Amino acid sequence: MAQPARPIEFGIYVPQLGFDYAQIRVRALHAEALGFHSIWFFDHLYGPELPDLPALEGWTLATAVLAQTTRLRVGHLVLSATFRHPALLAKMASTLDVISNGRLELGLGSGSYAPEHERAAIAWGSVAERSELLAETLEIVTQGFASESVTTAGPRFPLRDFPVRPRAVQQPRPPIHVGGAGERRTLPLVARYADVWNCPTYALAELDRKRAALARECDAIGRDPASVRMSIEAVLVLAADDAALADASARAARRFPGDGWGLDAGGFVGTPETVVARIQERVDEGFTFFVFFTHDRAAPETLELFAREVMPAFA
Numbered sequence: 001m002a003q004p005a006r007p008i009e010f011g012i013y014v015p016q017l018g019f020d021y022a023q024i025r026v027r028a029l030h031a032e033a034l035g036f037h038s039i040w041f042f043d044h045l046y047g048p049e050l051p052d053l054p055a056l057e058g059w060t061l062a063t064a065v066l067a068q069t070t071r072l073r074v075g076h077l078v079l080s081a082t083f084r085h086p087a088l089l090a091k092m093a094s095t096l097d098v099i100s101n102g103r104l105e106l107g108l109g110s111g112s113y114a115p116e117h118e119r120a121a122i123a124w125g126s127v128a129e130r131s132e133l134l135a136e137t138l139e140i141v142t143q144g145f146a147s148e149s150v151t152t153a154g155p156r157f158p159l160r161d162f163p164v165r166p167r168a169v170q171q172p173r174p175p176i177h178v179g180g181a182g183e184r185r186t187l188p189l190v191a192r193y194a195d196v197w198n199c200p201t202y203a204l205a206e207l208d209r210k211r212a213a214l215a216r217e218c219d220a221i222g223r224d225p226a227s228v229r230m231s232i233e234a235v236l237v238l239a240a241d242d243a244a245l246a247d248a249s250a251r252a253a254r255r256f257p258g259d260g261w262g263l264d265a266g267g268f269v270g271t272p273e274t275v276v277a278r279i280q281e282r283v284d285e286g287f288t289f290f291v292f293f294t295h296d297r298a299a300p301e302t303l304e305l306f307a308r309e310v311m312p313a314f315a
Contacts, residue, residue, distance in 0.1 A: 008314035011038035011291040017047040032072035034307035066100040075105030078179040082111040086137040090144030102169035107177040110134040131185035138193040145173035191217035196229040204266025231289030237269040252295035272309035
């Protein structure tokens with residue numbers, strides 16, 4: 001099947017739990033040298049269920065990595081709309097895009113972990129309330145990217161001629177990724193606001209249904225579903241041969257247990273030839289952006305094997 005017009009691009013997700021900055025920096029520079037499109041971090045105040053492990057704050061970390069790279073793009077899967085006032089976030093995003101000369105990928109979601117909010121005395125709210133907050137955040141950020149001032153009538157944040165200067169470097173705007181798969185609330189926001197829909201690991205078992213639901217939401221507002229770029233967040237278990245794959249698979253099973261990680265439902269597991277074929281299946285379905293957790297937390301040998309044996313198939 002012919003390749004789609006969009007390039008096939010690969011990012012590496014490196015949740016910053018238990019890493020010091022030097023370790024993150026090494027992975028980012030290595031990913032850049034190997035030709036990966038991007039590196040991605042989480043946006044949690046601490047590692048979910050692991051509060052005793054160190055975890056660098058996501059926006060600060062992204063800023064540092066962008067300052068020490070030249071081509072690599074950086075984003076989060078995903079920023080929680082509950083953590084930052086949307087006017088401030090719009091200003092932060094435009095500033096970081098300017099500083100990085102247009103290398104910001106802006107991922108947004110409605111939050112996923114109540115306990116960190118409770119510990120930090122940050123309002124959590126119901127699913128409906130957080131979805132409404134995400135909608136207002138998306139409206140403010142998209143306006144902030146589109147013009148030099150923002151005026152909104154939202155119930156939480158009625159902005160009045162709020163200036164966002166300087167403008168972001170990327171035009172028409174930095175790519176906005178909306179992560180999630182809720183058919184009632186999240187996918188309508190994807191259809192309305194997103195440049196990229198990111199299907200998270202926990203929804204990979206229902207991928208076909210979620211794609212169809214997104215297409216319906218786009219049709220309902222007169223948007224061409226093909227204008228929303230589709231991306232997948234998934235576990236990658238890659239090894240040079242079957243003997244090494246057995247060990248890598250065992251490590252992945254320990255590191256990514258349970259349905260929430262989607263390892264069995266939607267993981268990319270195998271030697272390079274198998275992984276190429278698996279990626280091609282998703283490309284044929286319209287996915288052009290892949291963000292991978294690796295079984296070994298982005299160890300150099302796995303990144304090198306992927307760059308050498310998998311990436312060229314999609315160049």
